[in-house]
Amino acid sequence: MSEPAVGQERREQILEGAEAVFSEKGYAAARVDEIAEHAGVAKGTIYLYFSSKQDLFISLLEERCCSIGALFQEQLQGLRSPRVILRSLIETRIRFLLRHITLFQVVVQSMADFPDELQQRLLVVRRSVQAVETDVFSRILPPDYPVDTGFVASMVSGAVSTVVMERVHDGQFVDVEAMTDQVMAFLIHGVPAGSEDCQAGTNVLF
Amino acid sequence: MSEPAVGQERREQILEGAEAVFSEKGYAAARVDEIAEHAGVAKGTIYLYFSSKQDLFISLLEERCCSIGALFQEQLQGLRSPRVILRSLIETRIRFLLRHITLFQVVVQSMADFPDELQQRLLVVRRSVQAVETDVFSRILPPDYPVDTGFVASMVSGAVSTVVMERVHDGQFVDVEAMTDQVMAFLIHGVPAGSEDCQAGTNVLF
Amino acid sequence: MSEPAVGQERREQILEGAEAVFSEKGYAAARVDEIAEHAGVAKGTIYLYFSSKQDLFISLLEERCCSIGALFQEQLQGLRSPRVILRSLIETRIRFLLRHITLFQVVVQSMADFPDELQQRLLVVRRSVQAVETDVFSRILPPDYPVDTGFVASMVSGAVSTVVMERVHDGQFVDVEAMTDQVMAFLIHGVPAGSEDCQAGTNVLF
Amino acid sequence: MSEPAVGQERREQILEGAEAVFSEKGYAAARVDEIAEHAGVAKGTIYLYFSSKQDLFISLLEERCCSIGALFQEQLQGLRSPRVILRSLIETRIRFLLRHITLFQVVVQSMADFPDELQQRLLVVRRSVQAVETDVFSRILPPDYPVDTGFVASMVSGAVSTVVMERVHDGQFVDVEAMTDQVMAFLIHGVPAGSEDCQAGTNVLF
DNA sequence: GATGAATGAGCCTTCATTCAT
DNA sequence: AATGAATGAAGGCTCATTCAT
Numbered sequence: 001m002s003e004p005a006v007g008q009e010r011r012e013q014i015l016e017g018a019e020a021v022f023s024e025k026g027y028a029a030a031r032v033d034e035i036a037e038h039a040g041v042a043k044g045t046i047y048l049y050f051s052s053k054q055d056l057f058i059s060l061l062e063e064r065c066c067s068i069g070a071l072f073q074e075q076l077q078g079l080r081s082p083r084v085i086l087r088s089l090i091e092t093r094i095r096f097l098l099r100h101i102t103l104f105q106v107v108v109q110s111m112a113d114f115p116d117e118l119q120q121r122l123l124v125v126r127r128s129v130q131a132v133e134t135d136v137f138s139r140i141l142p143p144d145y146p147v148d149t150g151f152v153a154s155m156v157s158g159a160v161s162t163v164v165m166e167r168v169h170d171g172q173f174v175d176v177e178a179m180t181d182q183v184m185a186f187l188i189h190g191v192p193a194g195s196e197d198c199q200a201g202t203n204v205l206f
Numbered sequence: 207m208s209e210p211a212v213g214q215e216r217r218e219q220i221l222e223g224a225e226a227v228f229s230e231k232g233y234a235a236a237r238v239d240e241i242a243e244h245a246g247v248a249k250g251t252i253y254l255y256f257s258s259k260q261d262l263f264i265s266l267l268e269e270r271c272c273s274i275g276a277l278f279q280e281q282l283q284g285l286r287s288p289r290v291i292l293r294s295l296i297e298t299r300i301r302f303l304l305r306h307i308t309l310f311q312v313v314v315q316s317m318a319d320f321p322d323e324l325q326q327r328l329l330v331v332r333r334s335v336q337a338v339e340t341d342v343f344s345r346i347l348p349p350d351y352p353v354d355t356g357f358v359a360s361m362v363s364g365a366v367s368t369v370v371m372e373r374v375h376d377g378q379f380v381d382v383e384a385m386t387d388q389v390m391a392f393l394i395h396g397v398p399a400g401s402e403d404c405q406a407g408t409n410v411l412f
Numbered sequence: 413m414s415e416p417a418v419g420q421e422r423r424e425q426i427l428e429g430a431e432a433v434f435s436e437k438g439y440a441a442a443r444v445d446e447i448a449e450h451a452g453v454a455k456g457t458i459y460l461y462f463s464s465k466q467d468l469f470i471s472l473l474e475e476r477c478c479s480i481g482a483l484f485q486e487q488l489q490g491l492r493s494p495r496v497i498l499r500s501l502i503e504t505r506i507r508f509l510l511r512h513i514t515l516f517q518v519v520v521q522s523m524a525d526f527p528d529e530l531q532q533r534l535l536v537v538r539r540s541v542q543a544v545e546t547d548v549f550s551r552i553l554p555p556d557y558p559v560d561t562g563f564v565a566s567m568v569s570g571a572v573s574t575v576v577m578e579r580v581h582d583g584q585f586v587d588v589e590a591m592t593d594q595v596m597a598f599l600i601h602g603v604p605a606g607s608e609d610c611q612a613g614t615n616v617l618f
Numbered sequence: 619m620s621e622p623a624v625g626q627e628r629r630e631q632i633l634e635g636a637e638a639v640f641s642e643k644g645y646a647a648a649r650v651d652e653i654a655e656h657a658g659v660a661k662g663t664i665y666l667y668f669s670s671k672q673d674l675f676i677s678l679l680e681e682r683c684c685s686i687g688a689l690f691q692e693q694l695q696g697l698r699s700p701r702v703i704l705r706s707l708i709e710t711r712i713r714f715l716l717r718h719i720t721l722f723q724v725v726v727q728s729m730a731d732f733p734d735e736l737q738q739r740l741l742v743v744r745r746s747v748q749a750v751e752t753d754v755f756s757r758i759l760p761p762d763y764p765v766d767t768g769f770v771a772s773m774v775s776g777a778v779s780t781v782v783m784e785r786v787h788d789g790q791f792v793d794v795e796a797m798t799d800q801v802m803a804f805l806i807h808g809v810p811a812g813s814e815d816c817q818a819g820t821n822v823l824f
Numbered sequence: 825g826a827t828g829a830a831t832g833a834g835c836c837t838t839c840a841t842t843c844a845t
Numbered sequence: 846a847a848t849g850a851a852t853g854a855a856g857g858c859t860c861a862t863t864c865a866t
Contacts, residue, residue, distance in 0.1 A: 010850085010851095024318060025234075025318060025319075026232060026233075026234060027232075027234075027235075028231075028232060028233075028234030028235040029233070029234040029319065031834090031835070031836090032835080032836060032837085033834095033835080033836090041851080041852090042851060042852045042853060043836090043837085043852085043853070044837085044838080044839080044851070044852055044853065044854095045850080045851055045852070047836095047837070047838080048850070048851075052836080052837080053835095053836065053837090082398075086397060112230070112231070113235070130372075137397075140397065141397070141398070142398060145395070145398070146391045146395065147388050147391045147392045147395075148388065151369060151388055151392070152392060152397070154365075154368050154369045154372055155365035155366075155368065155369055155389070155392055156365070156397070157368060158364040158365045158366070158367055158368020158369065159360075159361035159362070159364045159365040159368075160361070160364070161364055161368070162360050162361065162363060162364025162365075162367070162368075163357060163360045163361055163364065166336075166360055182352075182353050182354065182357055183361070185352045185353045186353045186357070186358060186361055186396075187396055187397040188396050188397060188398075189351070189352065189353075189396050190392075190393055190394050190395050190396025190397075191292060191343075191346065191347070191358070191362070191393040191394060191396075192288075192347070192348060192351070192394075212825095213825090216825090216826095237859085237860065237861085238860075238861060238862085239860075239861090242828095247826080247827090248826060248827040248828055249827085249828065249861090249862090250826070250827055250828065250862090250863080250864085251825085251826055251827070253861095253862070253863080254825070254826075258861080258862080259860095259861065259862090422829085422830095436730060437646075437730060437731075438644065438645075438646060439644075439646075439647075440644060440645075440646030440647040441645070441646040441731070443855085443856065443857090444856075444857060444858085445855095445856080445857090453830075453831090454830060454831045454832060455831085455832070455857090455858085456830070456831055456832065456858085456859075456860080457829080457830055457831070458858095459857095459858065459859080460829070460830075464857080464858080465856095465857065465858090494810075498809060524642070524643070525647070542784075549809075552809065553809070553810070554810060557807070557810070558803045558807065559800050559803045559804045559807070560800065563781060563800055563804070564804060564809070566777075566780050566781045566784055567777035567778075567780065567781055567801070567804055568777070568809070569780060570776040570777045570778070570779060570780025570781065571772075571773035571774070571776045571777040571780075572773075572776070573776060573780070574772050574773065574775060574776025574777075574779070574780075575769060575772045575773055575776065578748075578772055594765050594766065594769055595773070597764045597765045598765045598769070598770060598773055598808075599808055599809040600808050600809060600810075601763070601764065601765075601808050602804075602805055602806050602807050602808025602809075603704060603755075603758070603759070603770070603774070603805040603806060603808075604700075604759075604760060604763070604806075625846090628846090628847095649838090649839065649840085650839075650840060650841085651839075651840090654849095659847080659848090660847060660848040660849055661840090661841090661848080661849065662841090662842080662843085662847070662848055662849065663846080663847055663848070665840095665841070665842080666846070666847075670840080670841080671839095671840060671841090
C-alpha cells in the first residue's frame, strides 16, 4: 500500500506545471511542451489527465479557486471584529496572490474561443471567486453603507491584486505584513477629498 | 506635396485595428490577419509601418498611454477641489477603460518572450501610466496621509479597472455616472471596520 | 495578361499531388507534408485552397469524378452499337483507372469520422460515379434482362477495377487493348456453367 | 495441465478484435487501443503475441485467408455440377465478405511503408486468395474459354466484392440468396451486346 | 507604397510502443 | 503472463513574416 492516489499526485504535478507557465505567459502564449517540462512529465501524459489545453486551464482555475475558498474559511474562522476579519481577508488574499498572481488576472480575460461547455465552467469559477469576498463584506459593511457590497468586494480585490502584481512584476520583495498595513490604512481612511461644495483653494478637508 | 502625412494616417489606421483586436483577444491570441482586416489594409502593409507584431503592440501601448496622459491633462485642467479632481480622474479612467479595457490588463502581464529592447519600451509605458495617476494623488492626498501615494494610485486604478472589466465581461451596460458615484462613495467613506480593540458586536467605527 | 487563373493552376497542382499520394497510401496514411512536396508547394499553401485534409480529399474525388463523367460523355458520343458502346466504356474506364486507381477504391471505404457535411459530399460523388455507368447499361441491356441494371453496372465496374488494380499492384505492364478484349470476352460470354438440373458427375457443359 | 492452449485462445481473442477494427476503419485509421478494447485485453498484452501493429495486421490476413480457403474446401466438397460449384463459390464468398468486407479491400492497397519482410508475407496472402478462386474456375471453365482463368477469377471476385460493399455501405440489408441469384444470372448470361458488325437495331445476341 | 499569395517554423494532439509493477 | 501509465515521435493545422508583382 505504498502509493496512495498516484493518479491524483500526477494530476497535481501537472497542475503545478500548468500554473507556473500559465501564470507567467498567459493562456495563449503558454506551450504545452513547456508545461510538461515544468511538471516533469512527457507531453503525452498531460492528455491522460486532461482532455485538452483548454480543459487543463479551466481545471487549474477550478482547483485553485476551491483552494482560496478553503483558505478563507479557515482563516476567518472564529474571527469577530470586522477590522480583524478585514485584515485577515486582505492578508490571506495577498499571500494567495503571491502564489497565483497572473492566473487570476487571466480569469477575467475573454476566453472567447472556448466552447460553451468550458465557458460555463469558467463562469462558475469567476462567480465563486466573487462570492467568497462578497460574503465577507456583507458581514463587515454597515447596513446603510452607500455602495453595493459586490461592488466593494470587486474593488478591494482589484486594488489588492494590482498592487501585488505590480510589486511582483517589478521584482520587488513583498513584505506581506507591511503591505497589509498599507491596504488596511487605505481602506479604512478612504481618500479624504474635501466636501463637494468646498471653495477652490482648499486642498485638504478632513 | 499631395497628401500630407499620408503615412501617419495609414499608421493610425493600423493602430486602431490593432487596438480593437489586441483589446478583444489579448496579445498572443490576436492575429495579424485580423488586425489588417480591421484596419482595412493588406497584411503586408502593416510591415511597412511596424517591424513586427511585437513592435506593433508596444507602439500601440506607447501611443495610447500618451493619449491617456493627454486626456487627464485636459480633463483636470483648472480643477481645484480635490473631490472634483478625484471624480474627474475616476470618470475619465472609466471612460478610457471602456475603450481600451483588455489592452491595459495586458500591460501588466510579463511579455517574457519579447527581446530586451521591447521590454524596455514596455517598462517605460508602465511607468508613465502609473506616473499620471500618482501625480494626481500627490495633489489630492494630505501630507500626513498614512499610505504611500503610488500605492494609493495603484489601488484605485486596480479597483476601477476590475469593476469596469467585470461589468463589461458580464455583458452589463455600464452607466459611467452611476459607476463613478459608487467608486467615489467607496473611496471617500473607506471601509468602516471598527477599532482594532473593539469588542465583538461593534460593527461601525466612523 | 500573362497568367490566367493562377489560383486555379495552383489548386490543380495541389490536387495532382493529393491524387498521387492518396492513391498510393490511402486517405489515413497519406501525409499532408508529402502531398505538399509532390505538389511542389509549401504545406501552408494547401490550406489556402482547401480547408482541411478531409476537404482536400473530398474535393479531389469530386474533381476526378466530374472528369470521368465528361470522359464518358465524350467517348460514347455518337456510338450506336451496344457492343461498341460497351467496349468504349470498358476501355475508357481502364484508362481512367490507370490514372486514378486507388483513389476510386477509397471512395467506397467508410470515411466514418468525417463530419456530416463532408459525408454528404462523399455520397454525392459515389452516386454520380454509379450513375454514369448505370446510365450506359440501361441503354445496352435488353428490357427483359434478368439482373438489375445498377447491379450490373456495379459488378462490371468492380470487375474491371479489381483486374486493373491487381495488374498495377503487381507491377505488370497493362496493355489496355488486350485487357479490354479480355473483359469484353468475359462480359459477352458470361461464365458457361451448365444447366441447373445437370446430373452430378458432368463437369463441363458446353 | 491446467489450461490447454491458453496462449492460442488469447491470440485468437486479439485477432478477433483486430478483425473487427481493421475491417471497420482500414489499417491506418485503426487504433491499437481500440483493438485491445474489442479484444478485452490490455494494450500491452497485444505485444506479447504480436511484435507490432503491422505484424498483427499481416497475421490477421494470413489467418483469415486460410479460413476462406478452408471454407471453400468444405463448401465445395463433393460438388460436381459446375453451376452448383459456381453458385456455392459465390454464396460462400458473399457470406465471407459480409464478415470481412473492408479487410479484403485493404489487402489490395499497397502497404508501402511496411518493411520488406512483411511485404513478402502480404504478397503470399494475396496470391493465396487468388489461388483459391482461380482453382475453382479452372475446374469450371471449358478448355477453350477465351479468357485467362486468373483473369476471370479476379473479375468475378471484384464484381462480388463491389456489389456487397456497396450494399453494406449504403446500410441496406443483404439477402444472400437473392444476391447470389443475381450474380449467377449475370455471370451466366453475360452482357448481351450484339455482334460487332451487327446492324443497328439488334440489341441481343444470345 | 501597397498587395496578398506563399512560406515554414512551431503548436496542439494522437497513438504505437515500452516497461515497471 | 498481464497490465496500463508513460513516453515521444510524428501529424494536421496556424500564422507571423516575406517578396514578387
